[in-house]
Amino acid sequence: MAAKPKLYYFHGRGRMESIRWLLAAAGVEFEEEFLETREQYEKLQKDGCLLFGQVPLVEVDGMMLTQTRAILSLSCWSNGCFIRIDMYVDGTLDLMAMIMLAPFQRPEEKQETLASILQKAKTRYFPVFEKILKDHGEDFLVGNKFSWADIQMLEAILMVEELNASVLSDFPLLKAFKTRVSNIPTIKKFLQPGSQRKPPPDAHYVDLVSNILQF
Numbered sequence: 001m002a003a004k005p006k007l008y009y010f011h012g013r014g015r016m017e018s019i020r021w022l023l024a025a026a027g028v029e030f031e032e033e034f035l036e037t038r039e040q041y042e043k044l045q046k047d048g049c050l051l052f053g054q055v056p057l058v059e060v061d062g063m064m065l066t067q068t069r070a071i072l073s074l075s076c077w078s079n080g081c082f083i084r085i086d087m088y089v090d091g092t093l094d095l096m097a098m099i100m101l102a103p104f105q106r107p108e109e110k111q112e113t114l115a116s117i118l119q120k121a122k123t124r125y126f127p128v129f130e131k132i133l134k135d136h137g138e139d140f141l142v143g144n145k146f147s148w149a150d151i152q153m154l155e156a157i158l159m160v161e162e163l164n165a166s167v168l169s170d171f172p173l174l175k176a177f178k179t180r181v182s183n184i185p186t187i188k189k190f191l192q193p194g195s196q197r198k199p200p201p202d203a204h205y206v207d208l209v210s211n212i213l214q215f
């Protein structure tokens with residue numbers, strides 16, 4: 001790591017605090033820019049610094065790193081490939097978490113939530129991954145090698161397609177990516193009926209989980 005990392009966040013703990021702790025504990029000096037106005041946040045978005053439009057953001061060696069867990073897991077602060085895998089995985093996990101939680105909402109809220117998730121997939125998440133594939137022109141998301149990020153991406157695509165089967169019509173590279181990854185033999189097998197892959201949640205599943213976890 002050549003220069004001091006620069007942290008962009010609010011002047012408070014929030015999601016950045018653990019990152020501050022980690023850097024401090026590792027003896028890494030860092031600079032901070034505190035977000036005090038909406039304009040600062042919008043500028044970061046406009047400049048393409050926020051992968052999924054969210055902070056925390058850490059700038060290090062010209063890389064713009066987002067996703068708290070990914071930044072925290074960068075213990076060596078050196079391997080650009082690993083951090084990119086983590087950023088992509090955390091982004092797809094955020095998207096999938098929204099879909100996972102929707103069935104637990106009241107029926108009158110659920111339709112609105114699902115429409116908003118679909119909108120987010122189309123405007124926040126899928127354009128990012130389409131651009132990544134376009135920019136490097138490779139078969140997989142990171143390092144031209146099949147990784148955890150590709151598996152998560154495929155799972156997220158399939159979940160969003162369950163909300164709207166034609167969601168990939170504006171994302172040709174993601175569509176090709178989906179076909180490519182789905183055809184990896186182990187994944188192809190998992191996608192076959194009778195595998196251990198689980199169906200989308202139904203009313204029975206929602207009742208069961210709600211009863212077990214008591215919410």
Ligand SMILES: N[C@@H](CCC(=O)N[C@@H](CS)C(=O)NCC(=O)O)C(=O)O
Pocket residue numbers: 014015053054055056066067068069090094
């Ligand atoms: N999974 C992300 C979540 C980040 C997140 O929710 N950040 C909030 C601020 S603490 C944000 O930027 N929200 C704006 C938005 O989602 O539009 C992470 O862990 O970094």
